[in-house]
Amino acid sequence: VDSDGDLVLVIEDERSMARIMAASLQARGYEVMVARTGQDGLDRSAAENPAVVILDLGLPDIDGIEVCRRIRQWSRAPIIVVTADGAEDRKILALDEGADDYVTKPFSMPELLARLRVAVRHRQAFGPFVDDDLIEVGDLVVDTADHQVTVAGARVELTPKEFEFLALLARHQGKVLTHRTILHHVWGPEAVNRTEYLRTYANQLRKKLQDDSSSPRLITEPGVGYRLVARE
Amino acid sequence: MLGVDRSRRRRDPKPEFGLAAGIAVVLAATAILLPFRSDISRASPALILVIPVVLAAVFGGRMAAIATAVVGAMAFSIAFIPPVGSLRVAVSEDAVALVVFIAVAIATGTLVASEADRRRAAEQRAEEIEAMHGRYQALVEEQERLREETARLAVLEQVDKQRAALLRSVSHDLRTPLASIRAVATDLRDGAAYARPIQEELLELVCDEAERLDRIVANLLSLSRIETGALQPDRQAVALEELLNELVTRLRRLFVHITLDVQVPAALPLLDIDYVQIDQVLTNVLENAARHAPPGSTIRVSAASSEGSVTVAIVDQGPGLNGDEIEHIFEPFRTGKGSTSTGVGLAICKAIVEAHGGMISATNTPDGGAEFRFTLPVRRG
Numbered sequence: 001v002d003s004d005g006d007l008v009l010v011i012e013d014e015r016s017m018a019r020i021m022a023a024s025l026q027a028r029g030y031e032v033m034v035a036r037t038g039q040d041g042l043d044r045s046a047a048e049n050p051a052v053v054i055l056d057l058g059l060p061d062i063d064g065i066e067v068c069r070r071i072r073q074w075s076r077a078p079i080i081v082v083t084a085d086g087a088e089d090r091k092i093l094a095l096d097e098g099a100d101d102y103v104t105k106p107f108s109m110p111e112l113l114a115r116l117r118v119a120v121r122h123r124q125a126f127g128p129f130v131d132d133d134l135i136e137v138g139d140l141v142v143d144t145a146d147h148q149v150t151v152a153g154a155r156v157e158l159t160p161k162e163f164e165f166l167a168l169l170a171r172h173q174g175k176v177l178t179h180r181t182i183l184h185h186v187w188g189p190e191a192v193n194r195t196e197y198l199r200t201y202a203n204q205l206r207k208k209l210q211d212d213s214s215s216p217r218l219i220t221e222p223g224v225g226y227r228l229v230a231r232e
Numbered sequence: 233m234l235g236v237d238r239s240r241r242r243r244d245p246k247p248e249f250g251l252a253a254g255i256a257v258v259l260a261a262t263a264i265l266l267p268f269r270s271d272i273s274r275a276s277p278a279l280i281l282v283i284p285v286v287l288a289a290v291f292g293g294r295m296a297a298i299a300t301a302v303v304g305a306m307a308f309s310i311a312f313i314p315p316v317g318s319l320r321v322a323v324s325e326d327a328v329a330l331v332v333f334i335a336v337a338i339a340t341g342t343l344v345a346s347e348a349d350r351r352r353a354a355e356q357r358a359e360e361i362e363a364m365h366g367r368y369q370a371l372v373e374e375q376e377r378l379r380e381e382t383a384r385l386a387v388l389e390q391v392d393k394q395r396a397a398l399l400r401s402v403s404h405d406l407r408t409p410l411a412s413i414r415a416v417a418t419d420l421r422d423g424a425a426y427a428r429p430i431q432e433e434l435l436e437l438v439c440d441e442a443e444r445l446d447r448i449v450a451n452l453l454s455l456s457r458i459e460t461g462a463l464q465p466d467r468q469a470v471a472l473e474e475l476l477n478e479l480v481t482r483l484r485r486l487f488v489h490i491t492l493d494v495q496v497p498a499a500l501p502l503l504d505i506d507y508v509q510i511d512q513v514l515t516n517v518l519e520n521a522a523r524h525a526p527p528g529s530t531i532r533v534s535a536a537s538s539e540g541s542v543t544v545a546i547v548d549q550g551p552g553l554n555g556d557e558i559e560h561i562f563e564p565f566r567t568g569k570g571s572t573s574t575g576v577g578l579a580i581c582k583a584i585v586e587a588h589g590g591m592i593s594a595t596n597t598p599d600g601g602a603e604f605r606f607t608l609p610v611r612r613g
Contacts, residue, residue, distance in 0.1 A: 016412045016437050023430050024419050084404060084411070106411035109419035 001029035006120055009050035010034045011041030013060050024109050038062030045071050052119050056082045057090055065093050072098035078119035088223055092178050100175040118229055122174025135170040138230025140217060142170040156208050165201050169228035178225040202226060250292010254300030257284035262307045269312060277312045278333045285337040289344035297341025305334045401575055405448050409441035440485045450512060455576055458583045465506035465587050469611045472496055472503055472535055479514055486519060489527035495534045503542060504611040509584045516577035517546050517604045524550035541607045552596040561594050
C-alpha cells in the first residue's frame with residue numbers, strides 16, 4: 001500500500017484508461033475521483049481539494065494545458081500530466097504552466113505509481129510558495145541564507161552557479177523543471193537556449209553530492225529538464 | 233517571327249522595280265503606237281501612257297510613279313507632239329496637253345501609290361494582329377497548362393496532407409488501446425493485488441481494447457484497398473438477421489451502458505453482399521453511435537425492404553450532428569469536436585456501400601439524435 005487515502009483526481013476522457021488508473025490506485029490505498037472532461041476536472045479540483053491531479057492533456061472540451069494553468073490559479077496540488085502523442089513540446093508547455101511531472105502513453109503502471117509517490121512525498125515542499133531559509137530534501141539540506149549545502153551533515157563546497165541551480169531544484173523538489181525554466185532563473189533570460197550549461201553543471205553537482213547513479217537525487221528527464229528528489 | 237519579317241519585306245514597295253516596269257511599258261506602248269501616229273488623236277497615247285504610271289505607282293510607290301510620269305511625258309513629247317523626234321513643242325495647245333498629261337499622270341500615280349500603301353499597311357496590320365493573336369493563343373495555352381499543373385500539385389498536396397493526417401490519427405488511435413493494455417499488463421506484472429471481480433474486469437478491459445485494435449487494423453486494411461481500387465465485394469447470399477446477431481454478440485461490450493434494439497422483419501429477403509465488408513460497415517456505424525450515445529440511452533437498428541433493395545437504419549439518442557458534420561461526415565479524417573476516432577470509419581462505410589451499388593446518408597432525427605441509413609442489394613433468383 002502506497003498511501004493511506006490521499007485523494008487523487010484523475011482527469012481522463014478515455015473510459016478504459018480512467019477505469020484502469022482508478023482500479024490500480026485504489027488497490028494501492030489511494031482514494032480516486034474520475035473526471036471525464038476538462039470542465040468536470042476543474043470543478044472537482046476546486047470542490048474536492050485533491051492531494052494530486054493526474055491530467056490527460058488530450059481532453060475533448062478544454063485544452064489540457066489550459067486546464068493545468070487554471071488549476072494552478074487556486075491549487076498547489078501536484079499535477080502529473082499524461083501525454084498521448086509523446087509530443088515533447090506539449091509536456092514542456094504543461095510543465096511551464098505549473099505541471100509537476102509527466103508520463104507518456106503508453107506508460108507502465110509502476111512508472112505512474114512511482115511518479116505519484118514522489119509527488120505525494122514532496123507535496124508539502126511544492127511550488128514557489130516555500131521560501132524557508134533551510135530547505136530539506138531528504139539528507140540534503142540547502143541553506144539559502146548562508147549559501148551552504150550539507151549532505152548527511154557533511155559540508156559540500158559549491159560554486160555560486162552550482163548553488164543557484166541546486167537551490168532552485170530544491171525549492172521545487174520532486175517537480176520537473178524544464179531546461180528553459182532553469183536557464184532563465186540561474187543564467188538569465190538571454191541564456192534560455194544554452195542547454196549545454198545544464199549538462200555540465202548537473203554532472204558537477206552529481207559528483208559533489210556523491211550521487212549514486214542507481215538512485216540519484218538529481219534526475220535527468222531527457223529532452224525535458226531536471227528534478228531533485230530525496231534519496232530513497 | 234521570321235515569317236512575319238519575310239512577308240513584310242515582300243510587300244514593301246520596290247521603287248527600282250516599279251520605275252523599270254513603268255519605263256519598259258512606256259517604251260513598249262510608244263513603240264506599239266508609233267506606226268499609227270498619223271491615224272490617232274494625241275489624246276490616245278496620252279491616255280495609254282497613264283497605264284505605266286499606274287503600274288509604277290502600284291509596284292514602286294509614289295516616287296517611281298512621278299519618275300515614270302516624267303519619262304512618259306518625254307516619250308509623249310518626242311514621239312507624238314510635233315516636231316517629232318525632239319522635246320520641243322511647237323504649238324501652244326500641245327504644251328497645254330503635255331502639262332495636263334503630266335499633272336493627270338502624277339495625280340493618278342500619287343493616288344494609286346497612296347492607295348497601294350494603305351492596302352499594304354492594312355494587310356500588314358492584319359498580319360500583325362494575326363501574329364499577336366497567335367502569341368495570345370500561345371499564352372492562353374501556357375496559362376491553361378500552368379493552371380492544370382497547379383491543380384495537380386494541389387491534389388498531390390491534398391494527398392500528402394491526408395497521409396500525414398492518417399499517420400497522426402492512426403498512431404494516436406493505435407496507441408490509445410495499447411496504452412490501456414500496457415497499463416494493465418505492467419500493473420499485474422508488478423504484482424498488484426486485486427479483488428477477483430476487479431481483476432476480471434481489468435482483464436475483460438484488455439480483451440476489449442485488443443478487439444478495438446483489431447477493428448482499427450481492419451479499417452486500415454480496407455482503407456488501403458479503397459486507395460488501390462481493390463475494394464471488390466465478394467458477393468454471397470446473406471441473411472441480415474444472422475449477420476446482426478453475430479455482430480451484436482461480438483460488440484456487446486460496447487453496449488454495456490446502452491440498450492441495443494434490433495428490429496429486423498422475419499420476411500426480409502436475402503442480401504447479395506460481401507459479408508465481411510458489410511459487417512465492417514455495421515460495426516463502424518454502431519461503434520460511432522455507441523461513442524456518441526449517452527449512458528442509459530437506446531440505439532435502434534431497423535431494416536425494411538423495397539423494390540430490389542433493403543434499407544438499414546441506425547438511430548441513436550446522442551447529441552446529433554451539426555450542419556457542418558452532416559455535410560462532411562463521410563469524408564476521411566473528418567472527426568467531430570472532441571472525437572476520439574480516426575475519422576476513417578465512416579469514409580470506409582461510404583466506399584463499401586457504394587461499391588455494392590447502394591447509398592449511405594446521415595441525418596438528425598426529430599428528437600435530436602443521429603440517424604444513419606444505407607441501402608443494400610437484394611439477392612435475385
